[in-house]
Amino acid sequence: MTDEMTDCPHGNDTGGSNAQHPSTAGMAAANQLPTLQRNALRKIFDRPAFTPEEVAALGYRRLQQAEGIGNKGLAAITAWLQQHGFELNPPDSHDSPPKIHKKNRRNIEMAVRLLRTHGYIVQGAVELPGETKTR
Numbered sequence: 001m002t003d004e005m006t007d008c009p010h011g012n013d014t015g016g017s018n019a020q021h022p023s024t025a026g027m028a029a030a031n032q033l034p035t036l037q038r039n040a041l042r043k044i045f046d047r048p049a050f051t052p053e054e055v056a057a058l059g060y061r062r063l064q065q066a067e068g069i070g071n072k073g074l075a076a077i078t079a080w081l082q083q084h085g086f087e088l089n090p091p092d093s094h095d096s097p098p099k100i101h102k103k104n105r106r107n108i109e110m111a112v113r114l115l116r117t118h119g120y121i122v123q124g125a126v127e128l129p130g131e132t133k134t135r
Contacts, residue, residue: 056081
C-alpha cells in the first residue's frame with residue numbers, strides 16, 4: 001500500500017485517486033514551505049498534511065491572526081500559494097478597522113475595566129456620526 005502511495009503522489013488517475021491519497025499530495029506540497037510556516041499551518045489544521053487549496057480557503061485574515069505566522073511567514077505562504085495557482089490578497093485596509101490580536105484585546109479590556117473600577121471614565125477613540133456618548 002505504501003508503494004502505491006509513492007507511485008502516484010499527484011493523483012493523475014481518474015476515478016478519485018485524490019480521494020485515496022490526499023495526505024500524500026498534501027505532504028508533497030507542504031514540504032515546499034519553510035519549516036516554521038509548515039509547522040504553523042499544521043497547528044491550524046491539527047494534522048500533518050494539508051493542501052494549498054485548504055490553506056487558500058482559510059483566507060488572509062485567518063492566516064494573519066495565526067500563531068507563529070508573522071509578516072515574513074505570510075509572504076512565504078502567499079508565494080507558495082501562487083506557485084500552486086491560488087491568490088491570497090490582503091483585505092482592503094479602508095473597509096475595516098485595524099485588527100487587534102486576541103491577547104492584546106483581552107489586555108485592553110482588562111485595563112478599561114480596571115480604570116472604570118477606580119472611577120475613571122473611559123471613552124471610545126472614535127465617535128460615529130449621530131451617536132451620542134453616555135457617561
